[in-house]
Amino acid sequence: MEAGNVPDGSVHRRRSARSRGTREERRTRGQRFGSRDSRRRAWRPRPRGLAHRTGVQSRACDNDRPHRRRERRFGNRSLQDPRANPAVVADGRAFQERRLHRRHADRSARLGRSGGSGRSGGSSGLVRVVVIGGGPAGTFAAIAARKQDADAAVTLLTRERCEPYEKPPLSKAVLLGRVSPEDAPIAGPGGVAGHGVVLETSADCTGIDRTGHVVVLADGRSLPYEALVIATGSTPREIPQLPVGAPRTYYLRTEADARVLKAALAGCRDLLVVGGGLIGLEVASSGAMLGVKVTVLEVAPRILARVCDEQIGGAVHEAHARHGVDIRVGTTLLTATAQRDGRIAAVTGAGERFVADIVVVGTGSKPDDALAASAGLATDDGIVVDAQCRTSDRAILAAGDCVRFPGPQGLVRLENWLHAQDQGAIAGRNAAGANERYTTVPSFWSEQYDLYIQGVGWPAPGSARVHRPLGGGRVLIFDVIDGRLAYAMGINAQRDLAMARRLIERRVAVDATALADPGQPLAAMLKPQL
Missing domain, CATH: 3.30.390.30 (FAD/NAD-linked reductase, C-terminal dimerisation domain)
Structure with a gap:
C-alpha cells in the first residue's frame, strides 16, 4: 500500500473501502478534518498573483479599452474588480469577466509587480514619498510606490475634495446621467487607503523647497519628502472671448465641472460648443442625445484634424449631422456677449450670429507646470523629464499630462489616459527605489453615439x-x-x-x-x- 501524510503530520496507509474504520471513527474524523462536502463548500479561491489577474471584456465586442487595462495595472482585486461591482464600470456599460491572454497577464505583472521592499542599494528605514496630483498619473504613482516599497510612507495630495476618479466618463456617461464620478474610483471601492496610501483632499500645493526637501501647502503645513512625484496634469486652454468664469460658459475638467454642466444641460435648448476636438464632440454628442439643439464651431478645415484622417473625421461629421448637430468648420469665434435675457450671442469671423443658452469651450489644454517652474525645475511646454521620469532634480519625478518626455522623435507631450497611468506607475516605482525606463505606444479613444473611435501608435x-x-x-x-x-x-x-x-x-x-x-x-x- 502507498504511504501518505495526514494533517497532523503522521503517516498512514491508504485503506480499501472496507477498512476505513467504523462509522463512529469516520464521523470523528469528519468532525476533526471536515467532510469532503464541507471542505468543498468552505473552499475559496486564494488571491492569485499579478500574472493571473482576470480582466473584463465588453459583451458587445472584444476590445482593449484603457479602463480595462487599468484593472490589470496592480495586483489588488479591489481595483474596479468586476466581482465588486459586476454591473457598472467607468462608462456605464455592463461587462463580463474573462481570463487574460497570457501576453496581457505578463504585461500586467510587469507594470504592477510588487517587490516588497524593492529599493535599490539595500537602503533601510522609512522612506517618505509625496505625490502631487490626484489624477490617473498621480494615483497610479502613489499605489505603485507603495507596491515597490511596502515600508514606504506614501502621501497623495489632490486639490479636489473627493477620492481620485476616472475622468473619461465626465463628457459622456456622467453628462447623460448614467453614472456619477463616485461610481468610477481609480483605486477601486476601497480607495487609495486600501493600498496603504494616505490621501489628503483639498490640498493645494503652493511651493516646493528643494533644498529642504519639503512641499509647502496653502494651509501653512509643510510635508517632508525623500522622493517627490509631480503629476499636476493639465488645465483647459482658455479663449479670450469666453474666459473661465464667464456667465453661462463651461470648461469641462473636473467632476465639479461635470456636475454643474449636467445641471445646466437639463434646462438647455440651444448649446454652442467651441472646438471640434474629442472633448468638444463628446459634449456635443451628449447634448444631442439629451434632445438639445447643438452647434459646433471649429477653426480647422475639418473636425478631429489633430488625431484622425479625412475619412474618419468625415464619418464622425456625418454621424453628428444625422443626430441634428450643426458643425461649422473653418469658423472662428469673433465675439461672445451676454444678452439682456442672459443668453449668449456669438458672432463668427464670417459674420454669422448664434444665440445659445450655454457655451462649452473645448479648445484643448496646456500643461500645469507652474509649480515645477516656480521651484526652478526645467520646463518647456511641460516639465522636462528623462526616460526614468526624473526631472532636473534627481529627487523629483513627474508624470502624466504635465510632462515632456523622450519619444521616438525627441521630447513629446501626450494627453491620454493610458499614458498617464503607465507613466505614473513607472514614476512611482522609481520614486521608491526602482530604475525603470518608460516607453509607450500612444493611443486615444472616444465614444460618440454608436461610434467607438480609436487610434494607436x-x-x-x-x-x-x-x-x-x-x-x-x-x-x-x-x-x-x-x-x-x-x-x-x-x-x-x-x-x-x-x-x-x-x-x-x-x-x-x-x-x-x-x-x-x-x-x-x-x-x-x-x-x-x-
Whole structure:
C-alpha cells in the first residue's frame, strides 16, 4: 500500500473501502478534518498573483479599452474588480469577466509587480514619498510606490475634495446621467487607503523647497519628502472671448465641472460648443442625445484634424449631422456677449450670429507646470523629464499630462489616459527605489453615439496610407513606414486595433497588401513573433 501524510503530520496507509474504520471513527474524523462536502463548500479561491489577474471584456465586442487595462495595472482585486461591482464600470456599460491572454497577464505583472521592499542599494528605514496630483498619473504613482516599497510612507495630495476618479466618463456617461464620478474610483471601492496610501483632499500645493526637501501647502503645513512625484496634469486652454468664469460658459475638467454642466444641460435648448476636438464632440454628442439643439464651431478645415484622417473625421461629421448637430468648420469665434435675457450671442469671423443658452469651450489644454517652474525645475511646454521620469532634480519625478518626455522623435507631450497611468506607475516605482525606463505606444479613444473611435501608435511623416475595407460602417486605416506599422486608427474596429497595437509594440515587419486584405487576420502576422 502507498504511504501518505495526514494533517497532523503522521503517516498512514491508504485503506480499501472496507477498512476505513467504523462509522463512529469516520464521523470523528469528519468532525476533526471536515467532510469532503464541507471542505468543498468552505473552499475559496486564494488571491492569485499579478500574472493571473482576470480582466473584463465588453459583451458587445472584444476590445482593449484603457479602463480595462487599468484593472490589470496592480495586483489588488479591489481595483474596479468586476466581482465588486459586476454591473457598472467607468462608462456605464455592463461587462463580463474573462481570463487574460497570457501576453496581457505578463504585461500586467510587469507594470504592477510588487517587490516588497524593492529599493535599490539595500537602503533601510522609512522612506517618505509625496505625490502631487490626484489624477490617473498621480494615483497610479502613489499605489505603485507603495507596491515597490511596502515600508514606504506614501502621501497623495489632490486639490479636489473627493477620492481620485476616472475622468473619461465626465463628457459622456456622467453628462447623460448614467453614472456619477463616485461610481468610477481609480483605486477601486476601497480607495487609495486600501493600498496603504494616505490621501489628503483639498490640498493645494503652493511651493516646493528643494533644498529642504519639503512641499509647502496653502494651509501653512509643510510635508517632508525623500522622493517627490509631480503629476499636476493639465488645465483647459482658455479663449479670450469666453474666459473661465464667464456667465453661462463651461470648461469641462473636473467632476465639479461635470456636475454643474449636467445641471445646466437639463434646462438647455440651444448649446454652442467651441472646438471640434474629442472633448468638444463628446459634449456635443451628449447634448444631442439629451434632445438639445447643438452647434459646433471649429477653426480647422475639418473636425478631429489633430488625431484622425479625412475619412474618419468625415464619418464622425456625418454621424453628428444625422443626430441634428450643426458643425461649422473653418469658423472662428469673433465675439461672445451676454444678452439682456442672459443668453449668449456669438458672432463668427464670417459674420454669422448664434444665440445659445450655454457655451462649452473645448479648445484643448496646456500643461500645469507652474509649480515645477516656480521651484526652478526645467520646463518647456511641460516639465522636462528623462526616460526614468526624473526631472532636473534627481529627487523629483513627474508624470502624466504635465510632462515632456523622450519619444521616438525627441521630447513629446501626450494627453491620454493610458499614458498617464503607465507613466505614473513607472514614476512611482522609481520614486521608491526602482530604475525603470518608460516607453509607450500612444493611443486615444472616444465614444460618440454608436461610434467607438480609436487610434494607436506614432504618426510618422512620409508613411504610406493603407485602407482595410471592413464594411458595416466600420473603418480601419494603417500608416506603414519602412515595412513596419507605425500608426493605426479606426471606427468600431476594437479587435483589429488591439492586434495593431501589438504589431507596433513588437515592430513586426508587415506587408501592405496583407494589411489591406480583410481576409488576412492581423493575428496571423503576429504569430511568427509569438
